[in-house]
Amino acid sequence: MTDTTRRQVLGATAALAAAAILPARFAQAQDMPAHERQLHEAARREGEITWYTGQLQAEPSEAVGRAFSERYPGVKCNVVRSTSQVAFQRLSQDGRARTAQCDVFSSTDTSHLTFLKREGRLMPYKPVNAAGMVRAAQDAADRDGHFQVTYLALYMMARRADRVTEAEAPKSWRDLTDAKWRDKLAVGHPGFSGAIGVWAIMMRRLYGEGFFRGLERNKPQIGRSAGDPVTTLNAGERVIGVAIPSAATLYSASRGNPLTLIYPEDGTVISSAPSGAIVNAPHPNAARLFMEFMTGPAYSAATRPFYAESLRPEVPPPEGSRPLNDIRLIAPTAEQVEAEIGEVKELWRDTFGI
Structure with missing residues (x-):
């Protein structure tokens, strides 16, 4: 089997697995809770979001982008995936150039987000969906709401x-x-x-x-x-x-x-890995919507086929592991x-x- 074919098979398998564990009420736009529906209407007028991320490898990152756009039609997710350090350097370069390209930044290094908070570069926004996350994710989030944990290793x-x-x-x-x-x-x-x-x-x-x-x-x-x-x-x-x-x-x-x-x-x-919306995000409503998505069950369902830990009690942990609340x-x-x-x-x- 060629590398390309293998990637295609793995991608298709992951998509099927996600569909198998993701209830329709998590995936379908018409079943969104009111707070997401309101943000979705505003985000559709912006049309897209750009996500700088170092938390996941390329394949699961792209799967997240697709899952977001499927749940929120009319809002395209531009995935800019690299290592966390490279993503932070890119964001820093944007800041020095006084350009706004990134809407949401995700890193495996908590110090990146604490630095951005001190510099006033993170949007103070606590997602409504964060209240339903597992304890470990809630406990590690910024108390002022500037960043949320979106990956736990x-x-x-x-x-x-x-x-x-x-x-x-x-x-x-x-x-x-x-x-x-x-x-x-x-x-x-x-x-x-x-x-x-x-x-x-x-x-x-x-x-x-x-x-x-x-x-x-x-x-x-x-x-x-x-x-x-x-x-x-x-x-x-x-x-x-x-x-x-x-x-x-x-x-x-x-x-x-x-x-x-x-x-x-x-x-x-x-080890907790956080994400935050950038204060001068070019698509601020889409950024808030993406933060709701990452703290909601649809995100955990999209990453589960790649053996990421589930951040939501209603989404089962990866096969072979235990629920985070039980560890x-x-x-x-x-x-x-x-x-x-x-x-x-x-x-x-x-x-x-x-």
């Missing part, structure tokens, strides 16, 4: 189900320091992965620097990104993935790899990350020698 453990049984598997992060896991672990690197940096901050807060010394004695295979252990486990080089992303793991399992998630008893690390979630605050990330990177280098 979970980092946990995973096992090769053909080589480690559920009974044998580690139950907590602390278990990873047990000598039985020597030469069996794979993990990313906080110097390259922000997610691993967040995880390392939490481990130091939970168990102190001794945790890392115990982990080092078990000689984990250290990659770069949080997703590298997925490849390592698929290759059979190690059997336990540490701080491994749920979405990438579930996607790999759906392709036939024998991977199973492990939810640590001491907490699954969560013990842990995370450092944005202030803690900013203050401690340099320290844990240095601790990592001192402990592991890389």
